[in-house]
Amino acid sequence: MSVDSRNVVTARAPEDDAPLLERIALRVTAWCEKWYPDAFVFVALTVLAVALGALAIGASPRAVAVSFGNGFWSLIPFTMQMAMVAITGYVIASSPPVARLVTRAARVPKSGRSAVAYVAFLSVLTSLLHWAISLVFAGLLVRELARRADLRMDYRAAGAAAYLGIGATWAMGLSSSAAQLQANPASIPATLLPITGVIPFSETLFLWQSLSIAGALVIVSTLIAWWTAPGPTRAKTAADLGIALDTIDDALPARERPGEWLEYSPMLILVLVALGGGWVINEFASKNWLIAISGLNTYNLIFLLLGMLLHWRPKRFLRAVSKAVPVTSGVLIQFPLYGAIASMLTSAKGAAGESLTHHLSTLFVSIASTDTFALVMGVYSAVLGFFVPSGGGKWIIEAPYVMQAANDLHVHLGWAVQIYNAAEALPNLINPFWMLPLLGILGLKARDLVGFTFAQFICGTVLVLTMLWLLAPTLIYHTPVLH
Template sequence: MALDQASNRDAHAEQDNVIARLAQRFTVWTERYLPDAFGFVLVGTFVIFAAGVVTGEPMTQVPENVATATTGFGLVDAWGKGFWALVTFTLQMTMIILGGYAVAVSPPVARLIAKLALVPKTPRGAIAFTAAVAMISGYLNWAFSLIFTAILAREIARLVRGVDYRALGAMAFLGLGTVWAQGLSGSAALQMASAASTPDALKKIIASARGGTGVVPLSDTIFLWQGMASTAIIFLVGVGMALLLSPSPSRAKTAEDLGITIKPLLEESADAKVVGTRPGDWLEHSPLFAILLSLLGLWYLVRHFGRATGSALNALDFNTINLILLMLALALHWRPLSLVAAIRQGASAASGVLLQYPFYGGIFGMIAYTGLSKTIAHWLVSASNQTFFPPLIAIYSCVLGIFVPSGGSKWLIEAPYVIDAANQLHVNQGWMVVVYDLGEASANLLQPFWMLPTLAILGLRARDIMGYTFAMFLACFPVVLVLVTVFARTLPFP
């Protein structure tokens, strides 16, 4: 009898981990055969070039008014015109990474993390708690979430005995795989709300249906009640799945099992000693100007939001969020030298953006500045209708996101023909941004590009956590498809 009971327990443990084991096999395959993230953009460039050639676009051609024209270019000339079209956006994305990192590693936030790590008492509770914090912080700022939750997961792993370190790592990344794009730092929504960050070609497509300046305010995208309801539902599904994915004690692998040593967080984050003998060194170590500059930034932000038309949230764009992050980081680090050191440490996380975004700009140029965007829009319109267009775009955005792992620049690639097709099908423009957001975020559960900062802090490899993220995808993405279809029927055009 005892032997039968033991066999049943073993069989139950095997059954509980079938999805995780299949996902791990999938992860091993992707790591072996898929190229680096930069390889995706290189291949994508020539895939789009080939698509243009096949659909009859000229290789070389320039319109008469080259400086101001947004259509009529050949593929080669469109690539060159688009290559530097994302300079403003590239800097904004770089600063959001650096600002989020600097806030997350500041001494006061480190002390907050140490207190939060005391909340969960059991391995299952620790994994669900990490998932919830990851999604909440990811909603506030995706770059901050990557660092903040990874540091929290390390501290929880040190304090909670028997917790699976791999599952903790996967849940620390969950904000980027679920709600980040629908949050306050969502690239597509912020870009659509900012005239300076939206290329003229896209603004013309937007304005053709809604008029105005060719921008879509946040009140029509992430702050739609339908968008917020979708975010809340995905959050609940994510926490529920985190509870179910927690492995049994016999299958769990702790940080020690993986050969990873974790030091107490507050020892690692202790304030640096004030050193320096030159009279001028006081400026780097004194909080005086940090306080004054933070107050100056706060004064401006109060005036900025006070001048907003309609809701104050309409004044929230990339530049505003970056200013908030930098002023907050300056205040939290207290001494300028500490902030400089944090920015220097976080700079490597932004290197991929600096290198890859110009090439994404070239891809955008070949789509937006030629007739290719209208051709793709025609395909999407022909293959769908008003009801099924949103889930079709969610699936398409997710698939493309696996190969082009960048929410903002990928939206620039998709936006011209997605919005054009939405106009033709009379689907709400703002809702299509939400649809893109949810599909794009889901793709991050299937590819390791944005996991890299989290993995670096935790000392893990992508294959260690992607089994869990793949299982989370299987639960969340079908819910996304249902939500984008149902809620689309409640919104007016455009």
């Protein structure tokens, strides 16, 4: 069926016939597609707002400019680390062994609705390990399931299920930008370190309270995916939508020159993996495993070495890396601006010697108490996340004043990080920004998915905010520990 026929199919099922939540979501998404600018615009506007705020409290234009420049390059190590998270995840998920795993995994579901729930479960579960692996793996799984003639699976609902990992659970897992930054002294901006200290994974991701929220999100997300998946008579398959499911040809071209021999030989891959693997083994042998895995360099090296092994040949590995690099463009250009924003928040001071961070943290303290901090911060982080769709970059913006407020209110600092993590991911469910890599794999548009992810957003928001509020009293405040 041609692309033109897709328009005909869409015309036969106007959005007015869809359930209420789906109608609202489709209209919101249509508005976003027309009016929502690139994320870089929001970052630039945030820079402007912070600069004006610093001027408003009495900081001189020179002080604002100096703090901007001093902070601009302060996050280079963290920027590179976050770019490598995206690259290594894509490289692993696009490797031939994983492609074979996807083929086998696609044989499990017995019905279209169970296939959607199955994709949702694997997406949210794998995102706890690595968000980029989850996004690509789940997208490829949806394509493979859609090829099954015996399943009448709604392709849009399955695509939305593949996106749930980055919209529900990723920030509660090992690739959490905020938790990784706070566990690595070298990555924490110098202006933030005195406020938060170093917070290990044992005080963030591996708190039993955090694990409880992550477990609840896995279960609830899977159930909602099942309940919202259209039945066989209402489902729209990839064929109904006019989407071709051609097999991706990733075969290596034949060697043309003798000089290409090493590019096709696994010998160099094995040498690099042996050296890197030796270092990783030493890290885990000489340190507590929680400390070892919390190092972003260790985390990235493990996945980089695994990606090399799975691709086996340098030629194939480098092709996968080149395909992954475009995913990092937003990180590379926006993170320096996040560093500048954090510097202006903390370093540009007014006549009374007080920074914008001081004024914002004072505002938080005035409207929140120890008991309500989780709710206030959760709502605030979720709303801001719609406009600044970057977990790590947004944390650098928020952390100076929300963590200072946490100190003032004696809120457990590791829990404050997890409040951010649990709430920050929610806007991804209705924000098209992080959908782009998945949409490219599936051949869909954002409006095709948001009708289903909107229900996840509503239920996830109620679940997360309720659990944050109920669990907050079970934690005890500790003074920041500097390293």
